[in-house]
């Protein structure tokens with residue numbers, strides 16, 4: 072039996088959704104640890120989970136194994152990420168069929184990053200150049216697959232301009248994408264401005280904000296390094312304390328404040344980049360915040 076699509080979940084939701092992102096481990100011990108993390112975070116009851124696709128597509132078997140583990144442990148629906156990196160159209164077709172045959176009906180359709188040290192993305196021979204091409208391919212093979220796509224509140228690093236980037240996001244929606252999952256950000260203003268700009272050019276799909284907890288200045292720098300998100304000085308100051316536990320608490324509190332602001336402002340849900348770490352989602356400040364917003368007795372202006 073297949074689980075619902077994210078499109079169906081959004082249509083039926085009465086509360087904001089909660090989704091968690093995992094990445095595939097690279098060895099048996101990593102899979103054991105992931106299994107233990109999943110068991111520990113079971114009480115959090117995410118509405119859906121996502122799992123990334125190895126950079127360069129090189130680790131695709133680990134991605135498949137991780138999707139299967141999530142399904143086996145009942146953490147569904149699963150959104151399988153897929154990128155165009157290093158894959159011909161025929162390769163991608165066979166990956167899409169394989170995902171479908173595994174019972175997965177949700178794919179995050181991504182172009183992927185250029186290899187390390189390169190600034191431009193070069194499609195594989197007979198491959199696809201843009202995520203919008205991948206959305207179109209998925210929908211042509213299996214129209215019942217629900218497609219998510221990436222959105223960049225602070226603009227994709229390769230984009231010519233914010234407006235151009237947004238136009239390309241609209242192309243992904245026009246190709247059939249059902250929802251947008253954003254790159255992480257630390258200022259809520261950038262999400263709301265992005266929402267307004269997206270709505271202004273006719274993007275009506277749900278735009279799910281992605282947040283990542285950071286527990287030290289080093290983690291903040293790493294998050295900024297790959298996402299190009301801007302770091303608020305107040306967050307950096309709060310993390311710059313000698314006690315690691317105090318820094319972790321400050322990072323969680325920043326995220327809780329972001330969640331409160333995002334949901335109060337009408338975000339359809341919250342997507343957490345948790346890096347396979349159960350302790351983040353089990354933090355009492357975070358669980359209390361999520362329990363409040365996900366309680367049937369909490370009234371939401373937009374629902």
Ligand SMILES: Cc1cc2nc3c(=O)[nH]c(=O)nc-3n(C[C@H](O)[C@H](O)[C@H](O)COP(=O)(O)OP(=O)(O)OC[C@H]3O[C@@H](n4cnc5c(N)ncnc54)[C@H](O)[C@@H]3O)c2cc1C
Pocket residue numbers: 122123124125126127152153154179180181182183184185200201202203220221222227228229230231235236237239242243252253254255281
């Ligand atoms: C939520 C999320 C999940 C992710 N998961 C993964 C993952 O699992 N594995 C992984 O390797 N990476 C992942 N990434 C990173 C992603 O692969 C990179 O950000 C990548 O550089 C762009 O992918 P995209 O799908 O946004 O590409 P696209 O939408 O194709 O956009 C890439 C760039 O090309 C431009 N562009 C788009 N269409 C056109 C066009 N027709 N003509 C000219 N320019 C165009 C865009 O403006 C943008 O600058 C994820 C990112 C996010 C936000």
